[in-house]
Amino acid sequence: MFSVRIERLTSSLIRELLALTQQPDVISFAGGLPAREAMPPLDLRELPASLSQYGTTDGEPELRETIARQLTGIGLRVPPERVLITSGSQQGLDLVTKLFIDPDTPVAVEAPSYLAALQAFRFFGARMLELPLTPQGIDPQQLRELIRRERPAFVYLIPTFQNPSGVCYAESHRAGVAEVLRETGVALLEDEPYRELMYEAVDRTPLSGRLGGAPWMYMGSFSKTGIPGLRIGFIAASDDIHPHLVRIKQCTDLHTNRIGQWWCNRFLLDGDYLAHLDRLRAFYREKRDAMQAGLERHLGELATWSQPHGGLFFWVRLRQEVDERALLERALARKVAFMPGGAFYAHPPAFQGQMRLNFSLSTPEQIDRGLRMLGEVIRAYHAE
């Protein structure tokens, strides 16, 4: 009855296990949701009645203009005409997938990478080529060799406060990767939903702005700074790509909801926007610090990690291998949850024993208690 491609969307055991983390007495480091308390109020009192009508596929002109101005300000020069408003940046991933991927199309991804992007690419049959992520980003020389060997349709990167690893590319790697893409002309898909969740000042220059004539797509989102339930994101792209994305979006959903777009534009133009970002950063920085302290206290001899300068995650590598799923089951029995690292790879990684820990939803006290339990679970596992 169904398409061939639906076979590729397998349900995972991990997803079933993680359903258990929704119970109220579980301390969950497994999810990735922003904190409800950190979100700005949803004030729709002045919403114009005209927004009840259908809108345009590209999105509301005012919001596109605001976004284009902000992007130009951070080093990505783009006119409003090439900004497409999407239903979250997740829809950007869907549109790009439909534009580029046929069965067996090679796509280069970071290892590890964003789970739902890997699923979207896999859904359409992509052949995923992994580039190992280092604390400075992917290695430009490895990218060059991979392109020479396989010529991927595009390279998918999350250079700033990556999900799941927390890595922020060093300036040297931003420049190196941009140079390879500029020289080879392979398209870049740059995904930046965590950009504004920055706790220490680091270089965040978009790669897309440094590619010369090479094709690029740059996605942003208001899910982490604004209100994720409104589902507003955007994809800006070079002029050879943008019109195709608009046509695909038209047959996907005609246009993104106008109420959310109106709210986002007001939010960005509001005089309080920068103060809101400052509050948000202080709010998450405290949790990030609590997780760093808890990890040192309870997992110091068991694991290695680096403290992220932004985003919502720690990436923890155990010193000894474990069966990640078995460990998760035991952690859940103690009412603490993490996300098994293997889930974030396109192909099973050589080393089993990594986890992604989210700190946005727990209080500093819960973070400490949860990490203490996790430390105990890992010690008991190794002792067997």
Ligand code: PMP
């Ligand atoms: N890209 C990455 C790397 C993400 O982590 C997420 C959400 N967590 C998204 C895209 C999608 O976000 P949204 O659709 O809410 O904008």
